[in-house]
Each structure stands twice: as structure tokens, then as C-alpha cells.
Amino acid sequence: MTLPAEFGLIARHFAPLAGRGALGLGDDAALLDPPPGRTLVLAADAMVAGVHFLAEDPPETLGRKLLRVNLSDLAAMGAVPLAYLMTTAFPRGVTQDWIAGFAAGLALDQAEFAIELLGGDTVATEGPATFSLTILGHVAPGAALRRVGSRPGDDVWVSGSVGDGALGLLALTGRLPPDPHLADRYRLPRPRLALGQALVGLAHAAMDVSDGLVQDLGHLARAAGCAAVIEADLVPLSDPARLALAADAALLPRILTGGDDYELVFTADPASRAAVLAAAGTTPATRIGHIEAGEGVRVRDAAGRTLDLQATGWSHF
Amino acid sequence: MTLPAEFGLIARHFAPLAGRGALGLGDDAALLDPPPGRTLVLAADAMVAGVHFLAEDPPETLGRKLLRVNLSDLAAMGAVPLAYLMTTAFPRGVTQDWIAGFAAGLALDQAEFAIELLGGDTVATEGPATFSLTILGHVAPGAALRRVGSRPGDDVWVSGSVGDGALGLLALTGRLPPDPHLADRYRLPRPRLALGQALVGLAHAAMDVSDGLVQDLGHLARAAGCAAVIEADLVPLSDPARLALAADAALLPRILTGGDDYELVFTADPASRAAVLAAAGTTPATRIGHIEAGEGVRVRDAAGRTLDLQATGWSHF
Numbered sequence: 001m002t003l004p005a006e007f008g009l010i011a012r013h014f015a016p017l018a019g020r021g022a023l024g025l026g027d028d029a030a031l032l033d034p035p036p037g038r039t040l041v042l043a044a045d046a047m048v049a050g051v052h053f054l055a056e057d058p059p060e061t062l063g064r065k066l067l068r069v070n071l072s073d074l075a076a077m078g079a080v081p082l083a084y085l086m087t088t089a090f091p092r093g094v095t096q097d098w099i100a101g102f103a104a105g106l107a108l109d110q111a112e113f114a115i116e117l118l119g120g121d122t123v124a125t126e127g128p129a130t131f132s133l134t135i136l137g138h139v140a141p142g143a144a145l146r147r148v149g150s151r152p153g154d155d156v157w158v159s160g161s162v163g164d165g166a167l168g169l170l171a172l173t174g175r176l177p178p179d180p181h182l183a184d185r186y187r188l189p190r191p192r193l194a195l196g197q198a199l200v201g202l203a204h205a206a207m208d209v210s211d212g213l214v215q216d217l218g219h220l221a222r223a224a225g226c227a228a229v230i231e232a233d234l235v236p237l238s239d240p241a242r243l244a245l246a247a248d249a250a251l252l253p254r255i256l257t258g259g260d261d262y263e264l265v266f267t268a269d270p271a272s273r274a275a276v277l278a279a280a281g282t283t284p285a286t287r288i289g290h291i292e293a294g295e296g297v298r299v300r301d302a303a304g305r306t307l308d309l310q311a312t313g314w315s316h317f
Numbered sequence: 318m319t320l321p322a323e324f325g326l327i328a329r330h331f332a333p334l335a336g337r338g339a340l341g342l343g344d345d346a347a348l349l350d351p352p353p354g355r356t357l358v359l360a361a362d363a364m365v366a367g368v369h370f371l372a373e374d375p376p377e378t379l380g381r382k383l384l385r386v387n388l389s390d391l392a393a394m395g396a397v398p399l400a401y402l403m404t405t406a407f408p409r410g411v412t413q414d415w416i417a418g419f420a421a422g423l424a425l426d427q428a429e430f431a432i433e434l435l436g437g438d439t440v441a442t443e444g445p446a447t448f449s450l451t452i453l454g455h456v457a458p459g460a461a462l463r464r465v466g467s468r469p470g471d472d473v474w475v476s477g478s479v480g481d482g483a484l485g486l487l488a489l490t491g492r493l494p495p496d497p498h499l500a501d502r503y504r505l506p507r508p509r510l511a512l513g514q515a516l517v518g519l520a521h522a523a524m525d526v527s528d529g530l531v532q533d534l535g536h537l538a539r540a541a542g543c544a545a546v547i548e549a550d551l552v553p554l555s556d557p558a559r560l561a562l563a564a565d566a567a568l569l570p571r572i573l574t575g576g577d578d579y580e581l582v583f584t585a586d587p588a589s590r591a592a593v594l595a596a597a598g599t600t601p602a603t604r605i606g607h608i609e610a611g612e613g614v615r616v617r618d619a620a621g622r623t624l625d626l627q628a629t630g631w632s633h634f
Contacts, residue, residue, distance in 0.1 A: 026540065027464050028393035028524055029360035029454075034351040043346035044451060045438045046404035052440070076345035087363035087449040121362045123369070127444015132404040134361060134451035137346075147344050207345055223343065 006122050012096075013103040019083060019116025030118040032083065038138040040082075043073035049128035053187075054172060059101035061187040062131070064109045069210065070135035071113060071191035072262040076208040078145040078200040079137035081193065083118045086133045089125040113193070145196060145266070149205040150224035154267040154291040157203075157276060159192045160284050161238040162213050166258020167251065181240045189262030196264060198279035206266035212257035214309060217265050218297045224267075227294030232256070233302045236286040253309045256299060267291055323439050329413075330420040336400060336433025347435040349400065355455035357399075360390035366445035370504075371489060376418035378504040379448070381426045386527065387452035388430060388508035389579040393525040395462040395517040396454035398510065400435045403450045406442040430510070462513060462583070466522040467541035471584040471608040474520075474593060476509045477601050478555040479530050483575020484568065498557045506579030515596035516583060523583035529574035531626060534582050535614045541584075544611030549573070550619045553603040570626045573616060584608055 010025055018025050021032045034040055047066050049055045057065075067084065074081050090099070110116060118136075168186025170176040192208075199206060205224065209216045214230070221228040232252065237245065245251050268276050276285060299307045327342055335342050338349045351357055364383050366372045374382075384401065391398050407416065427433060435453075485503025487493040509525075516523060522541065526533045531547070538545040552573065554562065562568050585593050593602060616624045 023463070026536075028390040029358045029396065029452075029461075031394075031456075031461055032357040032359060033458065034357055036353075040349040040351055041346045042349060042402060042435055042453075044402040044404050044436055044449075046406055046440050046449065048406055048440055048442045048444075048447075050443060073345040077348075079346065085359055085361040085451050087361050089363055089365055089447055118359055119361055121449075123363050123365055125365045125444060125447060126367060127365070127442060127447070130365075130406055130442065130444070130447045132361075132363065132438075132449035134402050135346075136359075139348075141350065144346075144348055146340070219343075 009099065010122055013099050014117065014122070017103060017106055017110060017117040019118060022116070022118050025119060032118060035138050039141045039144065041074055041077050041079035041137040041139055041144060042134065043070055044132060044134040045069050045073070046130065046132040048130050055128065057187055059098045060105040063102045063106040064188055066131050066133050067106060067109050068189040068191050069262060070133050071193060072189055072208040072210065074135055074137040075191045075193045075196035076145060076206055076264060077139065078143060078196045079139045080197065081113050081115045082136045082138055083116050084133055084135045085118050086120040086131065088120070089123050089130040091129055092124050092126070143200045145199060145203055145206040147205055147207050147220055148223040150220055150226055150267040150291045151204060152226055152291055152293050153270065154204055155270050155273065155287050156217065156228055156230065156265065156267055156289040156291060157285050158209070158213065158236065158265045158288050159195055159263040160190065161236045161241060162261055162263060163241045163255030163258060164238050165189070165260030165262070166254050167241055167244055169260065176244060179240050181238060186260055191262060192264045192283055195280055195283040195285065198281065199266060202272055202275055202279055203266040203268050206264055209261040209263045209265050210259055212259040213261065213265065214257045214297050214299065220265065220267060221291065221295070221297060224291065226291045228289060228291055228297045230289040230297065230299045232299050232307060234286065234288045236284060257309055326416065327439055330416050331434065331439070334420060334423055334427060334434040336435060339433070339435050342436060349435060352455050356458045356461065358391055358394050358396035358454040358456055358461060359451065360387055361449060361451040362386050362390070363447065363449040365447050372445065374504055376415045377422040380419045380423040381505055383448050383450050384423060384426050385506040385508050386579060387450050388510060389506055389525040389527065391452055391454040392508045392510045392513035393462060393523055393581060394456065395460060395513045396456045397514065398430050398432045399453045399455055400433050401450055401452045402435050403437040403448065406440050406447040408446055409441050409443070456517070460517045462516060462520055462523040464522055464524050464537055465540040467537055467543055467584040467608045468521060469543055469608055469610050470587065471521055472587050472590065472604050473534065473545055473547065473582065473584055473606040473608060474602050475526070475530065475553065475582045475605050476512050476580040477507065478553045478558060479578055479580060480558045480572030480575060481555050482506070482577025482579070483571050484558055484561055486577065493561060496557050498555060503577055508579060509581045509600055512581055512597055512600040512602065515598065519589055519592055519596055520583040520585050523581055526578040526580045526582050527576060529576040530578065530582065531574045531614050531616065537582065537584060538608065538612070538614060541608065543608045545606060545608055545614045547606040547614065547616045549616050549624060551603065551605045553601060574626055
């Protein structure tokens with residue numbers, strides 16, 4: 001009896017990624033003994049070609065981006081990654097080489113983040129390639145970072161640099177000059193797992209920046225019933241982003257609202273500044289503003305004037 | 318600050334489905350304290366409009382089908398359902414009414430199966446509606462039913478009736494006369510959770526029939542390094558399926574290989590026949606053949622002749 005092609009595809013490309021509990025991807029479900037005494041942390045994100053990535057993006061980075069946007073959600077909760085399940089809807093014309101590249105990227109990141117594939121599904125679609133990934137991690141009971149918890153007077157911090165992903169998309173689509181750093185930041189987020197774990201017990205609230213700094217900080221502020229103020233000059237930029245902004249000041253709204261950052265934005269007591277920097281270790285962490293009474297997010301320039309940002313984030317509908 | 322439409326959509330349609338650990342779908346991830354001392358069972362399945370369901374299927378049954386094909390995977394492992402995460406890629410023109418129907422179906426099944434939504438993602442697609450769901454359940458350590466474990470001489474059993482889903486698809490697409498029972502079986506699988514749980518310690522091997530009885534029983538046989546024999550006359554058929562087959566004997570291969578059954582096929586010692594029937598309780602369970610030395614799956618008619626079935630299952634590629 002000849003097996004359908006999808007079984008060969010799974011055996012060739014995905015079975016090598018499977019952890020012990022995946023039972024070789026040969027059963028109806030996977031088995032996992034969760035770490036005793038820990039709370040599980042779970043998130044799921046989907047990516048569609050042409051919406052969340054470019055159809056011409058190299059397959060090697062696509063699987064990694066899918067994994068990393070989910071790992072970034074774990075980072076935002078202060079969790080330790082454990083395993084993942086993934087469903088893939090490939091266009092019918094997909095080649096074995098393309099899938100091999102996709103799987104090779106996943107293998108790299110499984111090693112980097114010490115996680116394994118538990119299971120999933122592989123189907124065909126007449127539409128764009130569509131991927132969905134569910135990530136599992138764990139934290140000590142009661143220790144998870146949350147979006148709620150900021151207080152007036154808190155510092156607002158952000159990790160790494162802001163705007164690279166959004167500018168990278170512009171560079172990859174010909175709206176900015178080609179730039180390998182920015183392109184790489186668009187294609188390959190850096191989930192701030194070590195920082196998130198180190199912030200447990202220190203940050204009052206945290207989340208990852210996926211839909212734009214202004215919009216996402218707005219979620220933190222709203223969860224606390226407060227307002228947030230960002231000092232534009234304090235927002236950390238990479239050298240390529242700084243150069244792009246120097247050439248075209250109109251890029252600032254894109255940097256602050258464009259999304260695809262996958263940095264952590266978090267709040268903490270001003271008395272904790274030294275502790276936050278010590279916890280961050282080698283991960284850059286920058287104070288960019290504060291929480292105050294009120295509502296909404298204001299971005300101020302060096303002269304104290306409020307900037308008008310038209311678009312506040314990325315919306316799918 | 319106006320929130321993007323997707324937040325309103327999630328708040329309106331999906332937040333009411335969210336369990337306590339989902340944190341109102343307002344954080345980056347969900348929290349779950351797994352049942353102490355139990356092994357988690359996890360599966361993920363994707364469905365694409367035009368491939369796994371008909372674009373004109375009512376939204377009320379689509380969410381339920383998505384949930385139930387995953388619940389069927391838990392049933393196959395003997396697991397108790399716990400919670401799920403779901404990602405939805407809606408075509409841009411989707412209406413609020415359509416999503417409301419989709420969510421209403423999920424709400425019905427959450428109540429029926431005592432499960433809750435933990436999290437997920439809602440995105441837009443230029444292609445067909447595409448859904449992915451990850452289900453979590455649990456079993457006692459070491460108790461999960463597996464595909465491996467059948468022995469020569471074992472009985473082969475199947476739950477419920479075979480072929481209704483495949484014939485239902487034909488009826489819904491005008492290739493068979495309209496039939497409410499068959500259409501319903503295509504749109505709304507019956508995950509055999511109680512049976513699966515009752516078979517723990519009794520069945521030697523089990524799986525759910527999603528890709529066709531012959532192909533899926535082939536997986537069980539291969540996992541054991543054995544062959545399986547099906548007596549065609551013993552395969553349980555619903556009255557509508559029996560009538561359709563009486564009108565067109567050429568439907569038999571479709572019944573045996575068409576898929577979308579979501580019944581359990583399992584093997585057990587012939588000495589356990591009474592125990593299997595007792596465990597099945599009100600769930601129909603029928604002996605349809607046996608395991609023997611060799612390889613592959615043979616289907617025999619009442620005269621002992623081997624039937625030639627061209628297609629052996631559903632393949633996506």
C-alpha cells in the first residue's frame with residue numbers, strides 16, 4: 001500500500017525535529033509530563049504569506065520567525081520555553097527544497113532555545129502559505145509577568161532597539177535602500193527570554209512589542225487605568241535606524257508604531273533602576289518614559305511638545 | 318486612541334469563550350496549572366476552506382468540526398479534554414455575523430465537552446479561511462492508548478458507523494442525493510471520548526479514523542509489524558449509507574477509504590470481547606476483522622475474495 005505524499009513529507013522534514021513526547025509524530029497526539037509544580041504558559045500565533053512575511057522571504061528564516069514570535073510571547077510572561085506544536089498549510093506547488101529550508105531553520109532554533117516539536121498537522125492550501133504555532137513554556141506559580149500592574153510614577157523601559165523590524169520591511173520592499181541589518185531584524189526577531197525571566201519580581205508589568213511600541217504600551221497603560229508618556233529622544237535606535245531617520249524625519253511614526261519589534265516593553269519602580277539594569281545583563285534595556293494618571297499614550301519630543309502619530313499600530317482588519 | 322478592529326472582534330466573539338487561565342485573552346500568553354500527576358496529551362489540526370470543509374458550510378458547525386477533529390485525537394489516546402488554543406485566518410470580507418456563528422458553535426461544544434479557550438490569534442488572509450487548533454488533554458501516566466501494540470490474532474474493532482462522512486461530502490456536493498444524516502456526519506464528527514477513555518488497559522492499540530478506515534488501520538498494522546484483514550460485510554454502516562450502497566455498489570471503496578469518519582479503530586484480545594462491549598457502553602462497537610502475520614490491509618467479501626480498492630485514503634499532496 002502506497003502512503004500519501006504528506007506522510008513522506010512529515011517523515012523526511014518534521015520527524016527529525018520531534019522530541020521524545022512526540023512519539024515520532026506517528027500517533028494521534030503527543031505526550032508531555034509537565035515540570036512538576038510549575039504553571040504552564042501557552043501562546044499561539046499565526047503567520048500568512050503576504051501579511052506577516054514576504055512570499056519571497058527565505059524559508060530558512062520563516063520557520064524561525066514563526067517560532068520566535070511565539071517565544072517572544074513567552075519572554076513577555078517571564079517563562080522558560082518547553083516545546084511547540086505547529087500546523088503548516090503549504091501552497092500545492094511547494095518544493096521539497098523549500099520545506100527542507102523551512103525545517104532547517106526550525107532545527108537551528110530548536111537547538112538555540114532548547115525546545116522540541118511535539119506535534120502538528122501538514123495540509124495543502126489553494127491560498128498563501130499559512131503557519132500556526134502553539135508554544136508551551138513554564139513559570140513558577142504566581143510568577144508570570146502580566147500586562148496589568150503598572151503604577152503612576154513607574155519608569156517605562158524597552159529592550160534592544162525599536163523600529164528595526166518596520167524599517168526592515170520597508171528596506172525589503174524597496175521603500176528604503178537595502179540594509180542587511182534591518183532586513184535581518186524583520187526576518188529574525190530576538191525573543192528576549194533571558195530578560196523576561198530576569199524581570200520576574202522586578203517589573204510591575206510587561207508585554208512584547210509586536211504591533212508597534214505606541215499601541216502596545218497603550219495596552220499596558222490601559223490595563224493599569226493609567227497613561228504612558230514616551231520621550232521620543234530616549235527611544236533606543238540601532239545605527240541603521242538612526243541613519244534612516246536622519247535622512248527622513250518622517251520615518252519617526254513608522255519607527256514608533258510600525259511593529260515587528262519583538263522587544264519587551266515593561267514598567268518598574270524608579271527605585272529599581274539599578275536592579276533592572278543588573279537583571280538585564282547583556283540585553284540592552286533603556287528607560288524611555290513613565291506612567292502617570294490619565295489615559296492613552298503621549299510621545300513627546302525633546303522640547304516637550306506632543307507628537308501627532310497618525311497610525312498607532314498594525315491592524316489586520 | 319482607537320483600537321484596531323481585530324481587538325473589537327476578539328473582545329466581542331472570542332473573549333466570552335475564554336477560560337480563567339486565558340486572562341481575558343488580554344495578555345501575551347495563557348496560564349494553566351496542569352492536573353497534578355497526569356500526563357498531558359496534545360494535538361494540533363488545521364482546516365482550510367475548500368480542502369477540509371466546504372466554503373458554504375454553516376459557520377455554526379465549522380468551529381465545532383475544528384474542535385471535534387482535535388477531540389477525536391484525544392479520544393484515540395484515551396485522554397480527558399482540558400482546553401484549547403486556536404488561530405483563525407479569516408478572509409478580509411468576513412462578516413461579524415459569520416464570526417458570531419463560528420463562535421456560537423464553539424460555545425456549544427465547550428459546554429458539551431467541558432473545555433475552555435486558552436488563547437490564540439486572529440489574522441486576515443487573502444486566501445481561503447484557515448483555522449488551526451491545538452487541544453490539550455490528560456491521561457494517567459503510562460495509560461495513553463497508542464497506535465503500536467497490536468498482536469497477531471487480535472480482533473479489529475471500529476466504533477459507530479463507517480463512511481457517513483465521506484458519503485455526506487458527496488451528498489453536499491451533489492454527487493449523491495441530499496441526505497440530512499450524512500451531511501450532518503460530514504459537518505459534525507462525534508469524537509468517541511468516553512469509548513477511548515474506557516479502552517485504556519483493554520485495547521492493544523487504537524487510533525481515530527480520519528483519512529479512511531483502510532489507510533488508518535494500515536497505520537495500526539504497520540506499527541505492529543503485522544497485517545490486518547477487514548471483513549467488508551462486518552463493517553458497520555448507518556441506514557442511509559446502507560441504502561446508498563444498495564443503490565450503487567461502487568460506493569464501497571468510498572465508504573472504506575473516504576475518511577472524515579472520526580470513529581475509533583482499535584485492536585484487542587479475542588478474550589476481551591465481552592469486556593470491550595461492556596466498556597463501550599452506549600457507544601456502538603463492532604468487530605470487523607483481525608490482525609495476522611504479514612503486512613498491509615486486506616478487505617474480504619462474504620465469499621472470502623479480496624477486494625481491490627484503488628484509492629486507500631485521502632492525501633493532501
